[in-house]
Structure formats: structure tokens, C-alpha cells
Amino acid sequence: MPRSPEEIKELQFHRAGTPPVWTKGEGVWLINDAGERFLDASGGPMVVNIGHGRSEIADVAAEQIKTLAYTLPSMIVESRLKLTEQIQKITPLGMNRVWYGNGGSEANEAAMKFSVQAQQVMGREGKYKILGRKNAYHGSTIFTLSVGDMPERRKAYLPLLPDVLDNIEPVADCNCYHCPFNLEYPDCDLACANDLEKKILDQGPESVAAFIAEPVVAAAAGVVAPPTTEYFTRIREICDKYDVLFIADEVVTGFGRTGVPFASQHWDVLPDIIVFAKGVASGYAPLAGFIAADTLVDAFDDTNTRINTLFTYSEHPVSAAIGAKVQQIMQEEDLIAKSATNGEYLAKKLEALREIPIVGDIRGMGSLRGIEIVANQETGDPLPARLNVAEDIQKHLFKNHILHYLGYWRDDDGAGAQLILAPPFIINEQEIDLLVETLGDVLSERASAYKKA
């Protein structure tokens, strides 16, 4: 029996998805079935770097499907070669080898497995534990949930998680606005970085294979960078001291989001492995992967060892063609530089919002910006959890045709609210002006509403 459109909507796995039905994407805009235009201020979950609706990508995808839609990942295909060629134009020195998968969770999982295997290849058989940080997100598979710290997403699976089974405590997060030690930089002497050494020693260095962290924490904290380049220098030193590999999760920050190709390049040291996803194909296809230091992959080659993580759809020829085209556009239109200049313009405009009494902090790098919403600008104390501030502001911005992503840092009482702005790099100044003006109006109105609540 045919079902009505309403019944079919109900059959969707994500029933929570509320109308409208989205029908079109165009530049920084999403358009619904009533023809209303919404500014996509964070490109979905910080994905759509080159903007929506680029027909040249559709042409490349159609051509690839017509000529060669699928082969085994291990077979040489032109689109795979093109993608790797494009990526290698921007990889850091000494990091040339790329593994491909389909999404951020899969790529982080593969990178962590690779790091354990790399330790074995280098003769350090006992190293298998991966340390992550508090208030971090690295994905939704069991292994990535284990190194992340999002209680809501972890709670149903606790008995399965390696960190729970092995009693691995997360390393302190580096978030000066909510310092876990209640200290201030620089008097803190980077207690959060030093905590990595403590946690390695607690576990026994002979068992720790790798440490994973985002160079700039996106959703899990609402865009938080360390206060100084010294943070990751210290992390690198500690990792080197104990033969622990350093994995940078650049699923959000990779491919120009912070104004440079990879955010780890803002710091003075490089990781051993860089994981990427979202921006590589800008949402036009599922594509992700990791870039490893040549020395690590050489060690596999020298010992004739295979990387034992492979999926049927790894290096999919169509995703590869799309990724290569996205990166070609990024280069031809100089979009990493645009991410930097747009980001500076956005940051300058956002400064005006500091006058609104609930705006506690405005921060970020390039086209990745976070706004912390607070009860008290002096202390940074959050508004009460009962107000559901992050969701409430999201609802009101939606009414004003702005879509944006949330930060998830919360205190022990569940209070805390951050907004994330990560517009496509092709956004223009008028669109940024409109975004900031609407944001200012909504935040001022909500500030008055919360005062009365």
C-alpha cells in the first residue's frame, strides 16, 4: 500500500528531524520546500568549506560513475592518484603517505590501530593503549568513543569501552576559560600538558601507544585553542620521552578551516599522524583518511607489514574524484587564504557582541569561531542548565533563518553553552554582516529573556 509523504518521514531513522524538508543548497544558503533561505553559518557540522551547489563537482562525479564507479581499494585508479597528488601539495614536510576511509570516526579508528601496529613494527609490542583528553570528541565507533569524552554518547556502551575496561583516565583538557585546575596561564606552567606525563606514568609507558588530541577543539568544547604554542611543544616532548605517538585529530580543522592547511601547523611541532575528514570533500562525498610521518610508513615497508585496516569503500573512485576536484577548487580559488581573511573579518565584527551581557568569550582561528554564552562576564559562570541555553539560542537563530552548530562543553551540573560559527570559505562580507547583525539581535533579545527567567 503506498505511504503518504508524512508516513515516509516517520520511517526515517532520525525521527527527531523536524520539518522543513531541505531541497537545495546554494553557496552559503540552504533552501527549504517553502522556498525559504537559511544562512548555513557552520556548513553543517563544519563540513562545507567550498559552499553548496557547485555543479562542477556534480560533473566530475557523473563522469567518474559513467567511466569507472568501483574497483577494489588496492587497485590503481586515476581519481585516487589525482586525490593523493592534490593532498600532497599541502601536507607538512615529511608526511607524504595517505590512508583513505569514509568518515572521521573511521579515520581516527584506523589511525589509532595504525599507531598500535606501528609500535609493534618498531619492536614495542606491549604498547596498545591510546590516551585521549577530557571534553574531547573523536567519533562514534567503540574505540573512538573510548578516547573521547562525551558522556551522553558513551553511556549506553560503557561496558564495551577500552578505557573503562583498562581503567584509563583521560588527560586534562586545555581550556583556559574553564581551566580544570582553576589556574591561570602562564602561572599554571601548563599543568594540563604536564598531565599527559602523569597519565602515561599512571598507565605505565610500556603500555601506551599513542595520544590523540584536536589542535583546536571544535564541537566538544566550542572552539578552544591552547593559549600558547608551548602547549603542543610540551606534548611533543612528553610523547617523545615515552615513545608515544601523537595523533592530531584534524577532522574539523584540516584542509584550511583555521586559515592554514592543517591546524597543527600553527604550532612549532608536528604530530606523527594527522587525521582528516570533513573538509577534504566538503560534504560532496564521504571521504576521510590519515597522513602519517614517512618514517612510520617506511617502517611498515621495511618489515613487509600490511596496514590491517581496509574497508570495501576505502578510496572509493567516485569519492576520490570528488575530493580531488574539491581540492583543485580550493587551490584555484585560494580558499585557504580566504578562510583566513574571512575569519579575521568575522572575528572583527563579532567583537561588537562583547557588549551583550551574556557573551562571555569570543575566540577561534581562521573560519572556525566559538562564542561562549555566560551568566556573568567577569567570572564566566554559565547560565543555569534548566534554561537549555545552547538549544534555545539555536532555536531562535533558526527562526531568524540562521543555521549553526553547537559546542558541547558542560559543567558538572550540565550548564554551559557555546555557539560555533564555521561558514563556508566562499562567504562574502555582506553575508558575514548579516550573520553578525542577526546574531547580535537574537543574543540581545535572549539576554533580556534570561534575566527574567
Ligand SMILES: Cc1ncc(COP(=O)(O)O)c(C=O)c1O
Ligand atoms: C574532531 C572530530 N573528530 C571526529 C569526528 C567524527 O567524524 P564523523 O562524524 O565523520 O565520523 C568528528 C565529528 O564531528 C569531529 O568533530
